Amino acid sequence: MRVISMPHGTTIQHETAERRLAARILLANPVLTLHRHPDDLAVVRRHSAALRSTFAKLLSYHLIVETSFARLVKTPPSPDSPLRPVQRGDSPFFTPQTYALFSLACAALLTPGTGEWLLISSLVEQIRADAASAGVELRNTPAENRRLVQAVGLLIDWGVLTETDGSLSAWSERHEEGVLQIHRPLLPHVLPRPLRNVASLADLAAQLPSGGSEPRRSLRRRLVENPLVKREELPEDERDVLSRERSELTRLLEEHFGLTLEVRAEGALAYDTEGTLSDVAYPGPGTVRQAALLLTDALTDLGRPTAGHHAPGTGADVPGLMTPWDTVRSELDTLASRHARAWAGAYVADPARLQKEVVALLESMSLARSLPEGLVLHAAAARYRPEPHAQPTRAARRLGDARPDRAGAPSEALFTESFLGEAL
Structure with a gap:
């Protein structure tokens, strides 16, 4: 039998790509079992030593790999992270x-x-x-x-x-x-840590590990876990890391997790050009996602914000566009009437439900914040505005959405201008 050898560089590239795939699998599915995910578990087990080191060193995550399962134990999210309650299929969110x-x-x-x-x-x-x-x-x-x-x-x-x-x-x-x-x-x-000797929330909080002492790790976690990292919410030490070590951050996120880092004046995000890592598809198909996309476009057209625009009443350091709730409701009603044939009838017939779910989706993406007086759109919402003369990206075509958007487009360079600057 003749053995055909492969170039050494090709083998290293294959190992690196497979290890990155295993890390992405674990980020998307922190619990893998032999019964339900045999192929994924096999890839993770093959690279278990390197993965344990990568997750511990870069993110302070603990990885457990056994013969029949793998469990990635993450650290508690930062207080400013968007809420992500568990949801099984179309069932209601966990209460x-x-x-x-x-x-x-x-x-x-x-x-x-x-x-x-x-x-x-x-x-x-x-x-x-x-x-x-x-x-x-x-x-x-x-x-x-x-x-x-x-x-x-x-x-x-x-x-x-x-x-x-x-x-x-x-x-x-x-x-x-x-x-x-x-x-x-x-x-x-299954539970990240035992609940022994826990009689109150204060007891539980005292047992939680604190990752705030290492700004590099905490910033990497924010970028990996959150759809958007807002500059005004970053502690000073993490803001300093983002400014001084941007090139190294870009390399680590791409090499180990296949994420592309984009930095703007109002914040940063690490996005997945393959569109397979996030549990929330946006933009994407479905009435709520389409309504959210069109609503942000309509509100931006009404407000015409420019780079450096700040929402009144939120502090001088919080960029955003404030829209009163009456205007939000009116714009959604107009959109629902215009797209009544294409959108789900249950949402068209129940505007309050449509508004609630659209706002919840935008908040889960860190693109908006609800205040008593109205909805505050973050500048990053402009990133998803249509480009009428551009060609659809591969990610957009894969979603079955012919509307081109820059969310799926690879970023070849780091951006330091405003999210709004290019969109408008």
Whole structure:
């Protein structure tokens, strides 16, 4: 048999690309199991030593890799990060009660004497008993039962539980019994840290690690985790790192995570040209995303802000465009009427719901902030304005959206001008 050797450089490039792919897989899916993600887990295990070092050194993340699972434990988000509640499919976002039920479900599975297999009804009974002991009110109502199903369902999604006979949905809808298999090796690592000796939120806060002492790591985390890093919200030491070490930041983010760094006067973002890393697609298909994109364009046309524009009442150092709520509602109504045939009827018929979800999407992307007197658009919202004479990017075509936008366009250089400067 003849062996064909490959150039040494090609092998190194392949290893680097595969290691970067493994890091991206973990950022998008912090819990991988052999049962649900066999190919992804194989890539992560192949590069586990390098990945542990990379995540610890660059982001202060802790990576656990075993034969049957991998778990990336992230640090707590910064206080100014946008809220990202858990959501399973089209179900409602997790509420504080749902998170409490999730923790109770983990505790129930760790109860001494619990075997590898468990009836769904037995798990629910244990959760209810633990809730009563902990003083957590858990009523037998349809709303509470839906939250309970969401909490247990997340454990199934993550591979901690496997439906082997029957299903959680069948139990929820018709109370048909089902059997769950427990993934014992993964279970202790589901929660980022044990909740022993925690009697209050203050106790929990005291146990959380603080990453603020190392500005390089904390800035890298912001850029990797957040859709937009606002300059006015950065501590002075992180602002200094962004200014002085921009080239090194650019190299590290691209080399290890495949992210492109873009820096402007109002802030910075590290975006993914492949469009596969984020859990929130924007711009993208669907009524809410389309309405959000068109609304920001309409409000920018009305306000005509320029570089250095600041929203009144938010402080001289906060860039943005303030629009009263009446105007926001009026513009959305106009858009809904204009696109009534293309948009989902439920949103066209319920303007209040459309506005609520559009604003929530923009806030989750750090592109807007709600105030009592109106909506404040950040200057970075101008980044997504249409360019009528440009060609669609590959990312836009992949989303099925013929409208070109600069969100998917690769950045070949670092920008220090305003987000608004180029868009207008």
